[in-house]
Amino acid sequence: MLTVLEIVGLMAFAASGSLAAVRAELDVFGVVVLGLTTALGGGIIRDVLLGVQPPAALVSWPYLVVGAATALAVFAFHPLVARLRKAVLVADAAGLGLFATAGTATALDLGTPGYTACLIGMTTGIGGGALRDLLLRQIPLVLRREIYALAALLGAVIVVAGHTLHWPTGPVTAVAAAVTVLARLLAIWRDWNAPLPRAGSNRWER
Template identity: 45%
Template sequence: MSPDTLVSWLDLLGTFVFGLSGAMLAVRRDLDVFGIAVLSVAAALSGGLIRDMALGATPPAALATSSYLLAALAAGGAAMIAHPRIERFTKPVMVLDALGLGLFAVTGARKALDYGLEPLPAVVLGVLSAVGGGAVRDILVAEIPRVLREEVYALAALLGAAIVVIADLAGLAPTPAAMAGAFAAAAIRILSVRLNWKAPKAPRRRD
C-alpha cells in the first residue's frame, strides 16, 4: 500500500472514530440531533483541518471530498441509533477517543513526512493532528480539553507519531509502522486512564 493510500484510509477511519466519540459525548449531554451532528463533525474534522492548514494542503482533505463529512455524519447517526449498545463498553468515549488519537497521530506524522517536513516537525504535527479534534469537541461542551488535564494524552500521541517517523528514518515499510504507532498511542492512552498514570508536573513551591 502506498503512503498516500495509507494516509487516506487511516484518515477516514480516524474521522469516523473521532466522530463517534463526539456523538457519544453529545448523547451523554442530552443534545438534540443537530447538537449530535455538530459535535460529531467538529471532533471528526478539526484535527485533519489543523494538519492540512499547517501543511498548506489546499483544499484540506476534509473538504476536498464528501467522504470525510459523510463519515462524520454516519458516526453521529450510529451513535443516535446504537448508543445503548456502545455504552455497554467501559468508558466508550475514552476508548473511542484513544483510537482516534492514535490514528490521527500516525496520519499527521505520515502526511508531514510526505510533504517533506523534517522528523521533529513531523512528530509535532502528528501530535497537533491527534489532539485537535478532541480539544474542539471538549470546548464545545464546556469541558477542559483532555490534552490540558493531568492525563497521558499528548504524550501518547507523541509516541505514535514518533514511531512513524523513526520507522521512516530506518527505511521500514510505512503500513506496519503506522499500525504499530496507532496501536501504541491508543494502548498507552487507555492504560494511562485504567492505571491512573499522570503526566509529570513541576514541583510545587514550598514557602
C-alpha cells in the first residue's frame, strides 16, 4: 500500500509540473524535465541534506520511468488532464502527506534531531513544487498563497511527536499523512491562505 500511494503521489506531482510546463508553452523535453523535477525534487533535496549519496530517486529506475511516462502522457493529453483538476489536486494532497511524513521518518531513522526532521520532512513534500516554480521564473507558490507547506509541517510534527513518545512508527506515520491530506484538502475547499501583509504595507515610505 505504501508503494502504491508513493507512486500515486509521484504521478500527481509529475502531472502538476507537466501541466505547468504545458501552460508555459515548453516543448516536450521541457515538459518531461519539469515533470521529473516536480516529482523527484523534494526527495533529492532530502537525500542531499541527509548525506545519502547518490539520492535514491536517481538510482531507482521505476521512479524515473513513472515520472517521465506521466509527463509524456500529460504532454499528449493535456486538455483531458486539465479537466481532471480536482482529481489531480486530491492525488497531489496524498503525495504531499506521504512524502512529508516519510521524509520525516527517514530523517529520524538517520538520527537527526526532531526539529531538523520536521524541516526536512516539510522540504521533501514541497521541494519539487518550489523547484518547478523557480524554473518557470515564478515566486514559489508555497511562499505566497495556500496552506501547503504548513500542512506538510503539521504532518512532520506529528511524526516527530510519535517518535518522541515511542509510539509505533507505522500507525503514527499513517495518521500524520492522513492529517496532512485532510488539512490540505480543507484548505482547498475553504480557500484558506496564510496571512498576507496588509494592503499598502509593502511600500517603502519616503
